[in-house]
Amino acid sequence: MMSDLPDLLRRSCDAGHRCHLWLNPNAHSNPPPVFRVRTIKNRFLVNNVYEEHLRAHGLLPFSKLTSSKEKFTLDPSLLSALVDRWRPETHTFHLSCGELTPTLKDVSMITALPIKGTPLVPAAYSSIWPTEVQDRLGVAMPATSRGGSRPRGVPLSWLVNNFQELPAEADAAIMSRHLFAYLLYLFGIMFPSSHGDIVLPGLIKIAENIVDSPPPPSPIYSFGSAMLAYTYRGLCDATKKTRASSKGHILAVSAEFLQLWSWEYLPVGRPRILNPIHPYGDKTEQYAPLTFGSRWVHAKKRWSNNVAHGCYPEYHQQFEELQETMVKWDPYTEHDVYIVWGLVKPPPDMLRDIRLWFTRCNLLFIWMVEPYNPERVMRQFGKHQNIPPPSPRRLVADVHTQDNKGLSCFDWSQRNQTWITKWIDEAESDGVRENRRYNGEILPTYNEWYRASTRTLLTGPPPSSPTHLTWASAYHRDTSIDEFRQIAQDAQDTLNLRNMDSTEGKSMVKRIFNTAIKGLRRLGCSRNDDVVSRAFDMPEAPSNRPSMVRVSQPSATPTVLVPSTSHTSNTRCDSSLLERSQSAHISQRHGATQEDVIFRHIHLDNDSPTQKANTRKDSTLRNLLTLRGPTLELV
Structure with missing residues (x-):
């Protein structure tokens, strides 16, 4: 009996998932909408006076990342392309080459936020919290635009405008007010609301406890697990955002992280x-x-001109053709630590909670309860990956989807008491145990299982047959796509040879292209623009566009730029004009293209009758190359 969905997918999660806007292009005129992310014109820079409290609660590293003078620009198109591949069933990204997900290890290595501690599930806040915040800060909050009703949260812009500058001769009371305002701002960055640039009222009590208590010897709250829980829930909710909005949907995740x-x-x-x-x-x-x-936040960055920066359709294409060798599966190896830190020892805050990286406990944040499945992505830890991985831990629907709509001032610490107790008592002891190192020899077996168990590509299925029939058919389909891509790549490599001046050589290349195009069409490329053209790989030039090459080296080592040979493009797409047509793939020529160089080399004498005849024949191949491009790929 054939299954409608692969084993890892569930109908309740797949129905309405925004990936179907890519999978069924004939039913939708545009790709999924691009999300908006929180943007604040004026940042709240951290003051040295606050550092004692921030360090004691494990917040100082995150504060330096998000409240620095250096501008960190968020990329909504990149984050939107990630949402397309997020699966709520497993809390992982299902990429073409395997599962990947943010883990507690990533939280530690990137932000150093504390993981061990009390979950961020405070008791119910007061119904008159706006008045209490105003009394504590001594400044009236702006009037709400919601018809006189209570505001949804504390406005971030109001905090920045009124409390960014700490008076030079501030007394203890003034410093306490400014620290309280800064903590609210920091929580607004860590947990951005889908309702706009506000701080959730449930976090007011946490800020009060930090300000009113002396600095503890070790962090009290598990900010790291709360941020990851919030990011998981935000990604799950975002997968259902399929309709265009006048202002755009806000992606409620810790976007910087x-x-x-x-x-x-x-x-x-x-x-x-x-x-x-x-x-x-x-x-x-x-x-x-x-x-x-x-190193990403404080250093000067530049994007390559090989691909369009901030272009959602372009990012989608790059994820479609992502290969296993292009992923840095464990970016925190000893070698990476040496590259980033050199002879300096990494701060202990990053490794403080290493024993909790593999926990089996659910992650908590106020009303959110989110399963954490590190055993699905053991390669990210450099550990052996069981095939298949254990089934993902799941919660009953009413727990995983519970929210605070209509439940303002609700006491979630009582509702989630079971999960809170389990985290405090078992988070460190109940973890995945695996001492074996990752071995690349398991990769073929993993690929065979993975491709048969999920939807690896967001490519439209053939119109007359289902995408997934059996393990064998699913594996055959994805493998065939890889093989046809390799055919196209072989043809491109052949075209790079300048001595390809024989009729047989040109005929061979033409046959390769025809085979690849026909095969890709049979595998689901039903639109005219499914096979898009890629321009000739031009030399690297200074620009502000993203590079596909990972370059992270000590400053003492000369930087070597290696332009991509198979995933470059001069395609320019305006993300505001996302029409699914050939007009979305207009390429601008920059210098001689690949076929121009070849034909200039072949036709040295265009006056002879033989050369004129060859010119007519070669024009057919030139047209084919112009229409289909030197590299074929799936949209």
């Missing part, structure tokens, strides 16, 4: 670091305490 995570692992949208601040040393004391994320 998720984008830094993507840059660590994936080449899509990743910038090249210029004038790196690593290896860390005396010159980086102003940014301390440092993490892996510091």
Whole structure:
């Protein structure tokens, strides 16, 4: 009996998933909408006066990442492309080459936020919290635009405008007010609301406890697990955002963390670091305490001109053709630590909670309860991956989807008491046990299982047959796509040869292209623009566009730029004009193209009758190359 869905997917999660806007292009005129992310014009820079409290609660590294003078630009198109591949069933991204997900290890290495501690599930907040916040800060909050009703949260812009500047001779009371305002701002960055640039009222009590208590010897709250829970829930909710909105849907995740995570692992949208601040040393004391994320935030970055920066359709294509060798599966190896830190020892905050990286406990944040499945992505930890991985831990629907709509001032600490107790008592002891190192020899077996168990590509299925029939058919389909891509790549490599002047050589290349195009069409490329043209790989030139190459080296080592040979493009797509047509793939020529060079080399004498006859024959091949391009790929 054939199954409608692969084993890892569930109908309740798949129905309405935004990936279907890519899978069924004939039913939708546009790709999924691009998300908006929180943007604040004026940032709340951290003051040295706050550092004692921030350090004691494990918040200082994250504060230095998000409240620095250096501008960190978020990429909504990259984050939107990631949402397309997020699966709520497993809490992982289902990429063409395997599962990948942000883990507690990533939280530690990128942000150094504490994981051990009390979950962020405070008691119910007061129904008159706006008045209490105003009394504590001594400044009236702006009137709400919601018809006189209570505001949804504390406005971030109001906090920045009124409390960014700490008076030079501030007394203890004034410093306490400004610290309270800064903590609310920091929580607004860590847990951005889908309702706009506000701080959730449930976090007010946490900020009060930090300000009103002396600095503890070790962090009290598990901010790291809360941020990951919030990111998981935000990604799950975002998969259902399929309709265009006048203002655009807000992606309610810790966007800075998720984008830094993507840059660590994936080449899509990743910038090249210029004038790196690593290896860390005396010159980086102003940014301390440092993490892996510091080198991205505080260094000057540049994007390559090979691909369009911030272009959602382009990022989608790059994820479609992502190969296993292009992923940095474990970006925190000893070698990576040496590259980033050199002879400087990494701060203990990053490794403080290593025993909780493999926990089996659910992650908590106020009303959210999110399963955590590290055993599905053991390669990210450099550990052996069981095939198949254990079934993902799941919650009953009413727990995983519970929210605070209509439940303002609700006491979630009582509702989630079971999960809170389990985290406090068992998070450190109940973990995945695996001492074996990862062995690449299991990769073929993993690929065979993985391709048969999920939807690896967001390519439209053939119109007359289902995408997934059996393990064998699913594996055959995805493998065939890889084989046809390789045919196209072989043809491109052949065209690079300048001595390809024989009729047999040109005929062979034409046959290769025809075979690849026909095969891709049979495998689901039903639109005219499914096979798009890629321009000739031009030399690297200074630009502000993203590079597909991961370059992270000590400043003492010369930087070597290696332009991509199989995933480059001069395609320019305006993300505001996302029409699914040939007009979305207009390429601008920059210098001689690949076929121009070849034909210029072949036709040295166009006056002879033989050459004129060859010219007519070759024009057919030129047209084929112009229409189909030297590299074929799936949209």
